Amino acid sequence: MTVTGGDSSLLRRLNAAAVLRALHGAESLTLTQLVRSIGVARATVENALAGLVEQSWVEEVAPVTDGARSVGRPAKRYRFRAEAGCVLGFDIGAHRILAVVTDLKGEVLGSRQTTVAPDLPAVERIAAARALGHRTLRGADLRAADVQAVGAGTTGIVDASGVVRLSSLLPGWTGIDLAAALGEPFGAPVVVGNDTKLAALGERWRGAATEARDVLYIHAGRRISAGILIDGRVHTGRHGAAGEIGDLQASGWPTAPGRLRGWSGEGQGDAEELFTAVQKGDPRAMAALERFADDLAQGIAAVILSVDPELVVLGGGISQAGHLLLDPLRRRLLRQCLFPVELVASTLGDRSVALGAVRLALDLVERQLFEVSARD
Structure with a gap:
């Protein structure tokens, strides 16, 4: 944006925004550090700080000392008020x-x-x-x-x-x-x-995907659904329906949750009981898990081949099975996809x-x- 001499009000707002952005990205900064970071005159930064302090977005903080007595006047230091x-x-x-x-x-x-x-x-x-x-x-x-x-x-x-x-x-x-x-x-x-x-988005911010920008998140619980991040941003599509393949029969997802119910052959048994039985080597539970992994992997592979993500995060209640589910999924995805893709469990769980x-x-x-x- 080009700012002319007649844009003094706009220029003041731009300077204030630059100061606020710099402080927001740091624990605290001295006046000298702010001047260097923003690249404007000291008086300009001081004027911007005065306005931001008055609006309660910024406050001056006590100078950092190591216990030694400093020589001369301590540098003014400011911080963004996250509690504002x-x-x-x-x-x-x-x-x-x-x-x-x-x-x-x-x-x-x-x-x-x-x-x-x-x-x-x-x-x-x-x-x-x-x-x-x-x-x-x-x-x-x-x-x-x-x-x-x-x-x-x-x-x-x-x-x-x-x-x-x-x-x-x-x-x-x-x-x-x-x-x-x-x-x-x-x-x-x-x-x-x-x-x-x-x-x-939550997993990329605070969870298992903090190092990735192109992310596929799979919710596996009572239903199965997908969320996609491209370059760190939520990909919604024209109607907000990007990744909504859960109703597509060919994806395998409509039938997958049913594989975990009634796996004992007597119409009884939930996912938690199934994974416990798998750990004990129950053949019926192991067969049900293999069928579930088949269905789940089919839909995941379809999305992977569409968006080519860096990372796949598995969330939802079923993800708590850990390696019991992740390992068979990894084997299937390695066979079905053109390139290996990392698959991990959610670290945020139900807070994601x-x-x-x-x-x-x-x-x-x-x-x-x-x-x-x-x-x-």
């Missing part, structure tokens, strides 16, 4: 709602969860999420007025405006404007995404969606703080 606000992240699912609150650098300040019934009406599910959000804030000694942004992950296809365009899992969920429903009680902007896609929602909300806050346009 907070963000809320929600995971709104069929059986549970989880809320996480963090400061503006992503430090978790508190979390709460509540159990809900799969057949709960949409209005009551939203009310439960709102109430849980307020309880989470109170537990961290925060108020709704402190919330700078809200992120939410939920099942279904979600468009860019935060409307659930299609959901077959939750009653009355199709057509819900979740952004509006969560924005009103907290008085903050809301960003919404599909839960599996946000789980992928909520933390992905937090990251989405933090991205929004950071854009508001650091990006300046001529129209502002």
Whole structure:
């Protein structure tokens, strides 16, 4: 952007945003370090700092000492006030709602969860999420007025405006404007995404995929679904339906969960019991696991061949089986894919969606703080 002499107000905002960005990326910086980092005059940085301190985004901190008496006046040092606000992240699912609150650098300040019934009406599910959000804030000694942004992950296809365009899992969920429903009680902007896609984002931020940029996340539980990151960003597609191959019979995913139910041949047995039986060498359990791995690998291979990721992260309740499931999956993917791809288990577990929602909300806050346009 070219800034002319008549753009003094815009220039001030650009300088303030540059100072704030530099401080946000560090624990603290001296005035001299800020001048060097931003590349503008000392007086310009001082003016920007004065405004940011007045707005409570920045504060001067005590100089760092090693116990020795310094000669001369100590350097002024400043830090970004991560406690100047907070963000809320929600995971709104069929059986549970989880809320996480963090400061503006992503430090978790508190979390709460509540159990809900799969057949709960949409209005009551939203009310439960709102109430849980307020309880989470109170537990961290925060108020709704402190919330700078809200992120939410939920099942279904979600468009860019935060409307659930299609959901077959939750009653009355199709057509819900979740952004509006969560924005009103907290008085903050809301960003919404599909839960599996946000789980992928959460794993890249704080979980098993921190070193990768192109990531495929597979949720394996009561249902199987995929979330894709390309160059570190959630890939949604035109309608928000990227990666939605779970209803495609040829993927193997519609039949896979059934392999883990009734594996004993008597209509009994769940996934946890199956994996326990596999450890004991039960032939029926081992055969059921092989069939499940066949189905699961077929869909995973199809997505791998489509997007060629660096890393595949397996999440959901079934991922807790660890090497019992990962090893047969690795063998199958090695046969079915053109190139080897690393497959690992989620390290965030059932927090991945909520933390992905937090990251989405933090991205929004950071854009508001650091990006300046001529129209502002």
